[in-house]
Amino acid sequence: MTRPKVLTGTHFMHGDFAVAEGGLAAGCKFFAGYPITPATEVAERMAGRLPEIGGVYIQMEDELGSMAAILGASCAGVKSMTSTSGPGFSLMQENIGLGAVLEVPCVVVDVQRGGPSTGLPTSVSQQDMMQAKWGSHGDYPIVAYSPASPQECFDIAIKAFNTAEKYRTPVLVMSDEVVGHMTERVTIPEESAIKIVERKLYDGDPDKYLPYRADEDLIPPMALAGDGCKVHMTGLIHDEGGRPLLNAETEAKLVGRLLDKVVKHAEAIMEYEKIGTEDADVIVVAYGITGRIANRAVELARKEGIKAGLVRLITVWPFPVDYIRKLSENVKTILVPEINFGQIVLEVERVVGGRATVEQVTYIPGTLPDPYSMLKRIREAVK
Amino acid sequence: MIIPVSISIVMALPEGGEEKKYWRKPLDFHKHKVPIGKVIIIAERCKACNYCIEFCPKEILVESDERNKKGYKIPKVVEGKEKECIVCLHCEDICPEFGIYIEEIEEEEDDET
Amino acid sequence: MSEPDSVFDAHPVDAHLRADMLPHIWCPGCGIGIVLKAYIRALDKAEIPLEKRIMVSGIGCSGRACIYLNQDCYHSTHGRPIPFATGIKLANPDLTVSVISGDGDLFAIGGNHFIHAARRNMDLNVICINNFNYGMTGGQSGPTTPMDSKTITTPYGNIEHPFNLPHLATSSGATYVARWTTLDVRRLRDSMAEALKKKGFTFIEVISPCPTGYGRPNRRGEPIDEMKQYQEIWDLREDNWIIQEGADPTEADIKLNETIVVGVFADIDRPTFADLYSKLDPVKKRRLKEVVREDERRVRE
Numbered sequence: 001m002t003r004p005k006v007l008t009g010t011h012f013m014h015g016d017f018a019v020a021e022g023g024l025a026a027g028c029k030f031f032a033g034y035p036i037t038p039a040t041e042v043a044e045r046m047a048g049r050l051p052e053i054g055g056v057y058i059q060m061e062d063e064l065g066s067m068a069a070i071l072g073a074s075c076a077g078v079k080s081m082t083s084t085s086g087p088g089f090s091l092m093q094e095n096i097g098l099g100a101v102l103e104v105p106c107v108v109v110d111v112q113r114g115g116p117s118t119g120l121p122t123s124v125s126q127q128d129m130m131q132a133k134w135g136s137h138g139d140y141p142i143v144a145y146s147p148a149s150p151q152e153c154f155d156i157a158i159k160a161f162n163t164a165e166k167y168r169t170p171v172l173v174m175s176d177e178v179v180g181h182m183t184e185r186v187t188i189p190e191e192s193a194i195k196i197v198e199r200k201l202y203d204g205d206p207d208k209y210l211p212y213r214a215d216e217d218l219i220p221p222m223a224l225a226g227d228g229c230k231v232h233m234t235g236l237i238h239d240e241g242g243r244p245l246l247n248a249e250t251e252a253k254l255v256g257r258l259l260d261k262v263v264k265h266a267e268a269i270m271e272y273e274k275i276g277t278e279d280a281d282v283i284v285v286a287y288g289i290t291g292r293i294a295n296r297a298v299e300l301a302r303k304e305g306i307k308a309g310l311v312r313l314i315t316v317w318p319f320p321v322d323y324i325r326k327l328s329e330n331v332k333t334i335l336v337p338e339i340n341f342g343q344i345v346l347e348v349e350r351v352v353g354g355r356a357t358v359e360q361v362t363y364i365p366g367t368l369p370d371p372y373s374m375l376k377r378i379r380e381a382v383k
Numbered sequence: 384m385i386i387p388v389s390i391s392i393v394m395a396l397p398e399g400g401e402e403k404k405y406w407r408k409p410l411d412f413h414k415h416k417v418p419i420g421k422v423i424i425i426a427e428r429c430k431a432c433n434y435c436i437e438f439c440p441k442e443i444l445v446e447s448d449e450r451n452k453k454g455y456k457i458p459k460v461v462e463g464k465e466k467e468c469i470v471c472l473h474c475e476d477i478c479p480e481f482g483i484y485i486e487e488i489e490e491e492e493d494d495e496t
Numbered sequence: 497m498s499e500p501d502s503v504f505d506a507h508p509v510d511a512h513l514r515a516d517m518l519p520h521i522w523c524p525g526c527g528i529g530i531v532l533k534a535y536i537r538a539l540d541k542a543e544i545p546l547e548k549r550i551m552v553s554g555i556g557c558s559g560r561a562c563i564y565l566n567q568d569c570y571h572s573t574h575g576r577p578i579p580f581a582t583g584i585k586l587a588n589p590d591l592t593v594s595v596i597s598g599d600g601d602l603f604a605i606g607g608n609h610f611i612h613a614a615r616r617n618m619d620l621n622v623i624c625i626n627n628f629n630y631g632m633t634g635g636q637s638g639p640t641t642p643m644d645s646k647t648i649t650t651p652y653g654n655i656e657h658p659f660n661l662p663h664l665a666t667s668s669g670a671t672y673v674a675r676w677t678t679l680d681v682r683r684l685r686d687s688m689a690e691a692l693k694k695k696g697f698t699f700i701e702v703i704s705p706c707p708t709g710y711g712r713p714n715r716r717g718e719p720i721d722e723m724k725q726y727q728e729i730w731d732l733r734e735d736n737w738i739i740q741e742g743a744d745p746t747e748a749d750i751k752l753n754e755t756i757v758v759g760v761f762a763d764i765d766r767p768t769f770a771d772l773y774s775k776l777d778p779v780k781k782r783r784l785k786e787v788v789r790e791d792e793r794r795v796r797e
Contacts, residue, residue, distance in 0.1 A: 002778050030587055032579075052778040056586045058769075061612040065579035068572060072552070072583025075570060076591070080583070098573050225568050225584050226591045228547030232514075234563065234571035243517065244563060425506050430524035432719045438679075455524070476537075476681035479529030481507045481518060 002052040006191040013186040015179040016041035016083075018150040019109050020049065021186070022157025023081045025194055028107070029055035030080035032069035034062055034088060037121045038177040039111035042083035063088035067095035067108070074104045075233065077224035079161060083109035085177075086119060089128055090135070096170050097136030100258065102233045103212070103220065105164035105199055107157070109173040111180040114365035124177040125365030126288055126339040130346075132172050133317050139255055141262035143269055144172040144317040146288040150184045156314070162197035163269055167261055168219055174316060176339070178289045178368060202229060211242040212254070218261045262318055271314035272323070276302060280309030282333045282381040285324065285348055287313040290337045290369050297337075297374035308378050316344065321351050328352040333381035337361035337374050357381075420468035420485035422460050428482035431455035435474035435483050443467045444474070458483075512536045514566050521560060523631075525711075525719020527678035527704030531625050532561050534681055535596065538688030542592075550593045552581040554606060556632045557706075558598035558625040575606030578613045581620050589770055592692060594621040600630045600638040603659055607639065614668035614697045616769045621691050621698045624661060627706035628750075635709030642752040646713040661701045662745040662761040671696030673762040675748065677703040679726040680758065687760065696768050703756055714752070725753075 006025045013021070020042045023031075031050060033043040043059065050057040056073075060066040063084050070080035084092060089110045099106055114120025115127045128135075132144045143163050147153040156173055164171040202209055202221040209229035214220045223229035232242030237254055239245045262269065273291075275298060277283060282301075286294040291312035301308035311327070313320070328334060334356050336345040345360040352358050361377050363369040409415075422444070429451055436444040436458050447459035460468075468485060475484045507515070513536075522528050539549055546567060553562040555574035562569035572580040577595045585593045595602075602610050602624050613620060629647050630636040637647040637654050640661065644653040665673045672694050676684040684702060691698035705711060705722035716722050745761040775787045 030583065032583065048778075051773075051776045056773065058582070058586060060579060060582075061608050064576060065582075065609050065612070068576035068579035069583035069586075071572075072570070072580040072585075073587035074583070076584045076587035078587035080587070094573055095576060098576075102570075224588075225550050225570070226547055226588050227568075229568075230566055231568045231570075232563075233569070235573055236571065243514070423506070428519045430519065432525040434525070434720065434723060437720050437723070453519075473681070475508070476533065476685070477530060477679070478533075479522065479526055479678075480520070481509060481513065481515075481529065481533065484507050 003049070004191075005053045006194065007188050008190050009188060011186045011188065012183060013150055014041065014181055014183040015147065015150040015153040015175055016111060016181070017045045018153040018186045019083070019147070019157045019173060019175060020045035021188065022154040023107065023161065024049055024053065025154070025188065025191070026158040026161035027079045027196055028081050028161065029053070030070065030073040030078045031055070031057050031082065032060050032066040032073070032080070033082050034060055034066050034084065036063075036085045036088045038113055038180050039083040039085045039088070039109065041180065042109055042111070063091035064095065067092040067099075070106045071095060071099050071102065071104045074106045075102075075225050075231075079105070079165070081107040081109065081161075083111065085111050085113045085121075086115045086125075086128055087117070089131065093131070093135040094137075097138060097140055098235050099170040100136070100140035100142065101235055101254075103168040103222075103258070104170070105168050106170050107160045107164055107173060108170060109157075109175060112174060112176040120366045122177070123366040124289065124339055124368060126174075126176055126290065127343070127365055129174060129316060129338075129340070129343045132174055139259060141169055141258050142172065142317050143167070143169060143262060143315065144174050145314060146174045146291070146316050147179055148288055148292040148312065149179065150182060150186050152314075153179060154186050154188065158194060158196075159271075162195070165199040166197045166219075167265060167269070168199060168222060169261065172317075174288065176289055202227075206230070210240045212238060213240040214257060218257050218264060266318040269315060270318055270320050272320055273310070273312040273314065275310040275312070276307075277309035277311060277327060279307050280331055281307045282335065282378055283309045283311060283327060283331045284335045284337065284374070284378070285311045285313065285344070286337050287316050287344065290339060290363065293369045293371050294337055294374060296371035297378060300371060300375050301378045304379070306378060306382050319347050319351070324348060324351045325353070325355075328355040331356050333357045333359065335359055335361050335374070335377055335381060337363065337369060339363040339365050339367070339369060418470040419466050419488045420470035421488050422468055422474070423484050423486060424457055424459075425482045426451045426457045428480045429455050429457045430480055431457065432479065433458070434477045434479070438477050439474055440471060441467050441469060509533055509536050512566050513564050517564055520564055522557060523706075523708045525705055525707045525722070526557070526631075527627070527702070528558055528561055528625055530678045530681060531596070531623065531684070531702050531704065532564065534685040535594070535623065535688055536565075537685045538692055541685065541689040542692040544592045544692060548590060548592050550581070550584055550591045552577040552584065552593065552595050554597040554601035556598040556601050556630065557627070558596060559601055561596045575601055575604070576609065577601070578606060578609040578620065578622065582613060582618050585619055586770065589619070592621070593619075594623065594692070596623045596625065598631070599624055599626040599628070599640040599661075603639040603661065603664075611664070611668040614665060614670045614699070617669060617671065617696045617766050619695055619697070619768045619770060621688075622700070623688065624699070624701045625704050626661065626701050627704045627710055629706055629710040631706050631709040635706075635713065640750070642750050644752050645710070647710065648713065658750065660745070660749045661699075662748045665699040666745045666762045669697065669766065670699045670762060671764050671766055672698035672760070673745065674699075674760045675701040675703065675756075675758045677726040677756065677758060678705065679723055694763075696766055703750075703758075726756075
């Protein structure tokens with residue numbers, strides 16, 4: 001017997017398997033990947049599962065090829081994803097940019113490991129957060145989620161596909177080694193209870209199709225390869241017809257729209273969890289596995305009577321600029337725990353603009369963050 | 384499979400002296416009519432590579448003094464050879480610019496019979 | 497001679513082109529336009545329906561080919577047209593997916609994808625327009641630049657051994673391998689049509705003049721002179737039978753100003769990736785060998 005697309009029920013599963021299951025539940029039918037620790041289990045799961053549900057799994061020759069292949073498959077109308085870790089994520093960057101400019105929905109899972117270079121292949125880090133935003137050359141829109149548990153890996157994979165399909169853009173799932181390899185309870189709901197968003201398809205006259213004529217929501221309807229719409233897609237700066245038009249005016253129009261596509265829908269895309277932020281003196285802004293640990297630290301601080309709060313970012317990009325800015329007006333200190341030498345803390349500093357003290361709680365890549373060192377910093381902040 | 388076509392067939396045309404290029408005269412030779420083509424040049428696409436002039440087996444094209452907007456000298460049919468195109472379409476195939484093509488002229492009457 | 501009334505929709509293949517973008521960007525005498533026309537004619541000859549025609553190209557002069565075609569076209573990144581095309585083909589196996597790109601794109605930056613797509617026998621048609629250099633960037637040496645040739649980055653002559661593309665393709669497992677020059681327009685067209693109809697990874701190398709990037713530093717004269725050199729090769733062939741069915745790809749090395757062996761080097765049958773993928777058995781978890789054996793038994797019965 002083969003298993004169904006959605007494995008409804010309660011499972012004991014690690015984050016890598018959960019993110020794969022979430023992808024499948026969202027309708028992913030194509031996976032191209034390349035082995036890399038600690039993301040290999042995503043591919044492993046897909047290799048077993050996709051043939052069961054009539055999808056295609058292919059192990060490509062490298063991450064460059066994996067990323068290009070998922071873009072191709074998505075252009076032919078199949079929801080597709082890939083997974084990788086640091087070094088592979090770097091190799092994928094060029095085609096992530098292509099995906100953004102061609103406006104091809106797809107999902108890339110980065111199970112972060114310690115870097116730079118080959119770094120710490122088997123250990124945790126959150127060192128790819130800025131690469132997620134700025135990794136490919138040029139300006140382009142990006143959406144990045146950051147799961148904090150295997151359950152969230154499953155849920156976020158579905159959300160990532162929905163966002164990718166809705167806004168026609170590559171979406172990143174910035175997992176990490178700890179979340180990827182942590183085995184926990186994952187509850188998968190009934191298929192009917194899972195909300196799925198499909199991309200807007202073109203249904204007009206095939207001879208009049210302009211691949212990049214956007215509707216009012218800035219998103220152009222998509223025609224697929226083989227639809228007979230004579231799709232033209234190019235990574236060159238192009239006009240509405242997909243024709244290369246290499247001048248500043250077209251760049252302004254195209255790239256402006258691409259960025260606006262995410263900026264103008266940021267409120268709808270952004271997700272964050274607030275705990276005790278209403279009366280807080282010190283706020284912890286965290287994401288991914290550190291967000292989960294921060295939760296415990298804030299809980300312990302509250303028990304000690306410290307007015308601590310937590311903003312756990314579920315989408316790191318787009319960053320909740322307005323919310324954090326507003327928050328900074330009423331708090332003394334904002335702590336940003338991260339398993340890196342300072343990435344998202346820079347964004348928080350930029351947004352806060354001196355209205356509150358911003359400090360990083362640095363966890364060295366390779367160490368599992370503990371709540372007690374964070375608690376210590378919370379105590380210090382209110383002294 | 385691709386059957387290589389010998390160029391001598393293309394060049395040997397049933398007109399006067401060239402007939403002797405056949406090693407034997409086909410029995411149904413008289414039944415076959417050589418089509419006549421009209422050469423049409425899209426001047427604005429031409430970049431004067433001269434491939435059509437060089438590779439026309441009937442050598443009916445030459446460089447003209449006429450230039451297109453970009454300044455390239457466009458080819459023309461040699462005066463007096465207007466009816467000599469045999470619609471082999473080699474110029475059409477070899478033109479990198481999509482700038483030359485042949486329209487077959489409907490035969491008005493057969494002069495040779 | 498006469499001129500058509502309209503510059504668009506004038507030429508017989510204009511319906512397959514975005515004719516309003518012509519004249520194209522390629523230099524006078526460049527062979528890419530010839531290959532593009534042969535490709536359009538081959539699609540017609542192979543009777544591929546318009547909506548099933550997919551072209552993916554990479555970056556460079558040859559990569560620009562897809563800009564001018566009036567069908568589904570995807571202009572991907574440098575070196576990545578083959579994996580991009582792999583994705584399209586696996587997502588929709590009904591499509592006829594072709595990759596047209598240059599020697600640098602397919603064999604330097606994208607060399608890895610080429611050999612692996614050939615190895616796994618992905619059902620793609622790959623056409624390499626080989627002009628022996630990087631044209632778009634101004635004529636640098638590339639993976640196919642013949643030994644001792646001059647380019648702007650090999651001012652004292654090229655010291656790197658070039659790839660023998662038919663040999664590379666056949667040994668990587670391509671099911672159909674041919675090489676032609678831009679002078680062999682009809683053979684090229686017919687060969688492309690054969691490749692389009694054939695299942696598996698098919699590869700055609702087209703030797704094309706690059707008067708600006710490669711011709712000039714190597715004193716090959718005007719574009720027409722470069723084409724005449726192909727004709728000389730062609731004349732030689734009449735005596736020496738250099739056009740061969742099943743020519744030996746190991747002897748197809750290209751040397752500066754020497755005869756180029758053209759013809760069909762390989763025409764074999766091998767199961768494609770998609771063929772074998774469809775035989776995977778997640779229900780009974782049998783090995784491929786068992787599935788194939790049972791299929792054969794069923795056919796016999």
